[in-house]
Amino acid sequence: MFKNASRTTIAAVSIALAVVLFLSINLIAGVTLGSTRVDATEGRLYSVSDDTREVLTNLTDPIKLRLYLSTSLRDQNANVRAYSGRVVELLRTYQNLSGGNVDFELINPAPLSRDEEDAAAFNLYAETTGLDPGYFGLVGTNTTDGIEVIPFLDVGQESALEYQLTRMVSRLSKRELRNIGIVDGLGIMAINETQQQRWKVVDSLAEDFNVLQVPLDFTAIPEGYDAIVVVHPFALAPSGVYALEQYAMRGGNLVIFLDPQAEHSLVSPTNPNALANPDSYLSQLMTAWGVEMQNDLVVADPSLAIPIVVGGQQGAQQRTIDYLPWISLNRDTPGLFNPDDPVTAPLTGIMFESPGSLRQLPGATTTFTPLLVTTDTGGTITQEMAMARNPQQVLQNFRPSGPQVVAARITGRIRTAFPEGAPPLPEVPAGVEVTFLPAPELIRESAADVNIVVVADTDLLANELVENNLRYGPNNADFVTNAIESVTGGTTLSALRVRNPTIRTFDRLDAIEQAAQAAFEGDRQAKIAEFEDATRQLQELASRSPIGQIATLPADQREQAAQLQERRFELNREIRDIEAAQRAEIDAVENDLRIKNIVLVPAAVILLGILVAIWRRVRLANYLRRRAASAS
Amino acid sequence: MRVMLTIARREFVGYFITPLAYVFLVVFLVAAAVATFYFGDFLEIRQADLISFFTFHPFLLLVLMPAVGMRLWTEERRSGSIELLMTLPVTAWQAVLGKFLAAWAFAGICLLLTFPIVWTVNWLGTPDNGVIVAGYIGSFLMAGALLALTSCISALTKSQVIAFVISVVAGFILMAMGLPFVLDLFTGWAPEYIVDLIASFSFFTHFNELVSGIVAGSTIVFFVTLIGLLLLINRQIIELKKAG
Numbered sequence: 001m002f003k004n005a006s007r008t009t010i011a012a013v014s015i016a017l018a019v020v021l022f023l024s025i026n027l028i029a030g031v032t033l034g035s036t037r038v039d040a041t042e043g044r045l046y047s048v049s050d051d052t053r054e055v056l057t058n059l060t061d062p063i064k065l066r067l068y069l070s071t072s073l074r075d076q077n078a079n080v081r082a083y084s085g086r087v088v089e090l091l092r093t094y095q096n097l098s099g100g101n102v103d104f105e106l107i108n109p110a111p112l113s114r115d116e117e118d119a120a121a122f123n124l125y126a127e128t129t130g131l132d133p134g135y136f137g138l139v140g141t142n143t144t145d146g147i148e149v150i151p152f153l154d155v156g157q158e159s160a161l162e163y164q165l166t167r168m169v170s171r172l173s174k175r176e177l178r179n180i181g182i183v184d185g186l187g188i189m190a191i192n193e194t195q196q197q198r199w200k201v202v203d204s205l206a207e208d209f210n211v212l213q214v215p216l217d218f219t220a221i222p223e224g225y226d227a228i229v230v231v232h233p234f235a236l237a238p239s240g241v242y243a244l245e246q247y248a249m250r251g252g253n254l255v256i257f258l259d260p261q262a263e264h265s266l267v268s269p270t271n272p273n274a275l276a277n278p279d280s281y282l283s284q285l286m287t288a289w290g291v292e293m294q295n296d297l298v299v300a301d302p303s304l305a306i307p308i309v310v311g312g313q314q315g316a317q318q319r320t321i322d323y324l325p326w327i328s329l330n331r332d333t334p335g336l337f338n339p340d341d342p343v344t345a346p347l348t349g350i351m352f353e354s355p356g357s358l359r360q361l362p363g364a365t366t367t368f369t370p371l372l373v374t375t376d377t378g379g380t381i382t383q384e385m386a387m388a389r390n391p392q393q394v395l396q397n398f399r400p401s402g403p404q405v406v407a408a409r410i411t412g413r414i415r416t417a418f419p420e421g422a423p424p425l426p427e428v429p430a431g432v433e434v435t436f437l438p439a440p441e442l443i444r445e446s447a448a449d450v451n452i453v454v455v456a457d458t459d460l461l462a463n464e465l466v467e468n469n470l471r472y473g474p475n476n477a478d479f480v481t482n483a484i485e486s487v488t489g490g491t492t493l494s495a496l497r498v499r500n501p502t503i504r505t506f507d508r509l510d511a512i513e514q515a516a517q518a519a520f521e522g523d524r525q526a527k528i529a530e531f532e533d534a535t536r537q538l539q540e541l542a543s544r545s546p547i548g549q550i551a552t553l554p555a556d557q558r559e560q561a562a563q564l565q566e567r568r569f570e571l572n573r574e575i576r577d578i579e580a581a582q583r584a585e586i587d588a589v590e591n592d593l594r595i596k597n598i599v600l601v602p603a604a605v606i607l608l609g610i611l612v613a614i615w616r617r618v619r620l621a622n623y624l625r626r627r628a629a630s631a632s
Numbered sequence: 633m634r635v636m637l638t639i640a641r642r643e644f645v646g647y648f649i650t651p652l653a654y655v656f657l658v659v660f661l662v663a664a665a666v667a668t669f670y671f672g673d674f675l676e677i678r679q680a681d682l683i684s685f686f687t688f689h690p691f692l693l694l695v696l697m698p699a700v701g702m703r704l705w706t707e708e709r710r711s712g713s714i715e716l717l718m719t720l721p722v723t724a725w726q727a728v729l730g731k732f733l734a735a736w737a738f739a740g741i742c743l744l745l746t747f748p749i750v751w752t753v754n755w756l757g758t759p760d761n762g763v764i765v766a767g768y769i770g771s772f773l774m775a776g777a778l779l780a781l782t783s784c785i786s787a788l789t790k791s792q793v794i795a796f797v798i799s800v801v802a803g804f805i806l807m808a809m810g811l812p813f814v815l816d817l818f819t820g821w822a823p824e825y826i827v828d829l830i831a832s833f834s835f836f837t838h839f840n841e842l843v844s845g846i847v848a849g850s851t852i853v854f855f856v857t858l859i860g861l862l863l864l865i866n867r868q869i870i871e872l873k874k875a876g
Contacts, residue, residue: 011868022861026854030832033849040762041845071824075815081831108824506678506756590675593756597748598665602658605745609654616649 048093052166055173056094059101063172065091066105066139068119073127073134080136083155087138090165102169109135125152138165142172171207178226178488180205181214183244185232185280186257186265186458189213201461204477209484219243219425220437226488227253232262232458234280238423239439245285245417246440248450253487255480258282259458261298261325261354261386279383286454288417289410290364293356293456297380299404300324300394303333304374306351310391321391324398325354325381329372338371341409343453343482350479351465354386355406356456366412370405371453378404407455409486416444453483512589516582524578531571538564635722639730640737647738660696660742664688668749680757685749686767686843690807690835693739693775698799700738701782702792704731705870710790714873724870728863732783739775743768763845770842773855774835778803780862787869810834 039047067087074081088106095104109115111132119135120126126133140148148168153161182189182202189211190198205211214221214228219239221228228247233256236244248254259265260279268276281293305322329336330349337344350372357380360368379401381394422439459465466476538550541561545552550561647653664685668674672684708714717727753759782799789795808814810831818827831837838851 007872011872015865015868018861018864022857025857026832026850027829029850029853033853037849038847039845040766040847041760071819075819075827081810506675506680507758508756509675509678593675593752594665594669597669597752598662601745601748602661605654605657605661609651612648613651 049162052162053097055166055170056097057099059098059173061143062101062103063169064103064141066107067091068107068109068124068135068137070134071108072132073136080155084136087153090161094165122149123151140168140172146172148172177210179212179224180209180227180229180484181212181225183214183216183228183230183233185216185234186262188231188461199461200463200466201477201480205481208481217426220440221247221252227255227484229484230254230256232257232259232265232280233282234277237426239425241284242418242423242439246443248414248452249443249446251448254452255483255487256282257455257458258293258356260293260296260356260383262458263353264459264462284417287361289414290361290366291358291368291410291454292361293358296383297357298325298354298383298386299357299374299378299406300381300398301327301374301378303377304328308391323391324394325386327352327374333375336373341371343486344371347479350476351460352406352457353459357404358408358454358456359405366410366414369409371409372407373403373405376403378402380404406457410452410454412449414446414450416442418442451487453487509586512585516585520578520582524575527571527575531568534564534568636726636730639727640733643731643734644737656696656700657742657745660692661745663692664746680753680759682749682753682764682767689771690774690839693778694800694803694807697739697775697778698782698796698803701735701779702786702795702799704735704783705787706790706792706795718874724867728867728870732780732863735779736776739779740772743771766845766847767843769847770839774839777855777858780859784862784866787866807835810837
């Protein structure tokens with residue numbers, strides 16, 4: 001048959017066949033090799049962790065995951081297109097690993113369609129960049145009316161994607177929720193008399209635990225709790241403290257939130273500018289456990305400080321100023337989160353307001369593992385100063401004293417703080433009918449190692465801090481969940497690390513810059529002070545004139561003003577020179593790098609080219625000479 | 633195989649005896665570095681990665697690879713040496729592959745000579761070198777695909793200029809397929825899987841995956857089969873021209 005066909009036809013047919021082959025191979029590869037990939041990143045950013053595998057393989061009941069992704073949104077934005085591809089692929093991987101228990105559906109909620117109504121009903125966030133609302137949210141449901149929603153999958157939260165998805169699946173899976181008891185001295189559970197709503201952090205905990213309240217006058221921890229969470233225990237009776245200790249002695253799990261300055265505690269009924277019970281130390285227990293939250297000291301750190309708005313009253317200019325005791329710990333700054341502990345490993349950011357400083361006491365029998373620390377510029381201020389809440393005053397008086405621990409894990413054997421035995425039960429006023437549980441029998445030393453998490457702040461539980469931080473990924477609420485999970489030794493979810501595409505900076509340039517800053521900063525500050533002083537003197541001189549004009553002053557004062565003016569110009573130039581000197585080294589390094597990169601290799605290539613040309617010419621000349629010689 | 637490698641070696645050495653190769657090398661290296669430092673704000677962003685560097689590779693390669701490959705077959709055709717080549721005991725496949733490999737190796741040299749930037753970023757901070765290697769793999773594969781395309785087109789014409797211009801345009805189309813404005817042409821009427829298919833044949837889609845550190849099976853298959861397809865077409869064209 002081919003004999004008669006022309007070569008052109010054969011060529012055309014073979015090319016057409018090759019094209020078809022190419023398309024089909026790639027189509028098949030797209031389907032079958034979808035998740036075959038080598039993850040070349042150091043942190044294995046694109047691989048599913050063992051923890052996720054475990055959650056998925058342990059599923060017993062079906063879960064449906066619906067991804068609402070508007071194609072309009074996806075096609076408008078290259079980032080969303082790339083990220084949605086990754087999300088879809090990860091969800092398909094979940095589906096495959098779940099042994100059929102996860103059913104994944106990709107929905108394009110077209111405008112005015114039934115799907116769009118559903119998306120809106122699930123409270124998915126609609127981004128409106130074009131005419132139509134663009135959805136990119138995930139809804140998970142189980143067979144028992146459980147619903148979990150991620151309103152919008154933000155490209156910026158890619159690092160926490162697996163954590164978010166696995167948490168969703170875990171929360172939807174039918175599992176027995178563990179009981180946690182909350183000893184609530186702060187009001188997070190919404191005490192009836194204040195008519196508050198319970199705090200968001202409790203809502204978040206309720207997704208993973210049965211949250212129960214332990215009355216504040218407890219004398220023993222009843223059976224049935226998997227962990228006790230103590231929040232701001234400012235007024236626990238000795239019998240309550242004893243009960244907590246004996247609970248820990250018997251292997252009970254504790255997470256304790258103390259605070260030297262609980263800014264979200266109740267305001268004093270007599271003085272609206274003061275807090276009724278600002279601090280809680282639990283010092284008797286802490287001392288017995290070899291730990292101390294330093295008395296009357298509040299942690300501050302200029303490197304982590306949150307700016308707040310001040311002024312705006314009585315005509316004063318509004319401005320922002322760093323308030324040192326309010327700190328935001330972010331993964332961008334290395335060394336703040338303990339990377340080896342499951343509580344802190346998955347976090348991306350956490351905020352505190354006026355936390356305390358924890359430290360190990362000398363001669364402690366326990367092991368003290370810091371979970372969250374400030375930077376080297378951390379230090380403390382007095383509780384009194386924190387109470388006054390004057391940012392300017394704090395800035396002026398603060399002296400850094402090194403990293404401060406704001407959360408820690410205590411492990412090992414503990415000894416009792418009550419060697420004399422159980423304290424008496426609280427006295428019951430006449431006419432009130434209360435029956436207390438009998439105090440537990442004294443155990444002097446724990447038989448096994450305890451595992452207790454102590455956090456030196458309660459404000460991190462407040463709604464503002466929990467919500468403020470939300471868009472940065474796992475945060476305050478996750479920290480609390482992780483802390484409780486870590487002491488109960490329960491699910492593997494808290495061990496699911498967030499594989500951040502870790503931010504890597506030019507450490508060397510930063511170091512050079514800091515050194516230059518340090519070398520010249522004192523000088524610069526002195527000049528600035530002198531400049532401000534000269535300015536003030538000038539203003540003062542001008543104020544002596546009735547119309548505020550220096551020109552109207554007597555000659556000697558005019559002379560003085562001219563000198564001051566001259567000095568100001570000089571100082572201004574000197575400050576600029578210092579600033580230029582601070583930049584100089586960095587500029588030199590940067591220029592050096594530019595030259596090395598842009599000029600060095602190309603110059604070498606040109607040189608090589610010239611050498612090759614000369615060599616060839618010489619060889620040709622030699623050859624011609626030899627030929628001429630042999631010819632003659 | 634031996635014949636093919638001989639051709640490749642001869643062609644490869646041939647690059648370096650003309651000034652042209654040095655000019656290409658210098659232009660590529662200077663352009664890549666200038667783009668990284670001045671347009672990519674490499675030093676200002678202060679991130680220890682090479683995103684500012686790789687971002688410009690598609691555009692640099694889009695212009696420079698056709699420049700490297702445009703004379704692969706046009707010269708042979710213009711000077712008539714193609715007839716001579718084909719009278720030698722050399723198959724069209726060997727010739728096509730040999731020339732392609734030489735050009736690809738030259739592209740590899742271009743990329744290797746950008747090593748100062750890798751040294752620089754490692755000196756400045758601690759980058760993820762796995763991601764950087766993946767980025768280089770991406771650049772090398774894309775260079776290969778563009779060279780195969782140019783080689784194929786250069787076999788169709790005797791003019792280097794025409795070969796260059798058509799190659800740049802065709803390369804641009806292959807790159808742009810994943811970009812929104814191209815997909816918009818299809819989203820209205822074509823079924824979604826067609827749109828996804830078109831997007832999946834974009835250089836950008838695959839290159840970006842590699843630059844972010846993912847060496848996906850489908851990406852490797854895409855580049856390798858695309859190079860294979862283009863070289864096969866190239867061979868058919870040579871066979872036809874030889875006969876004609």
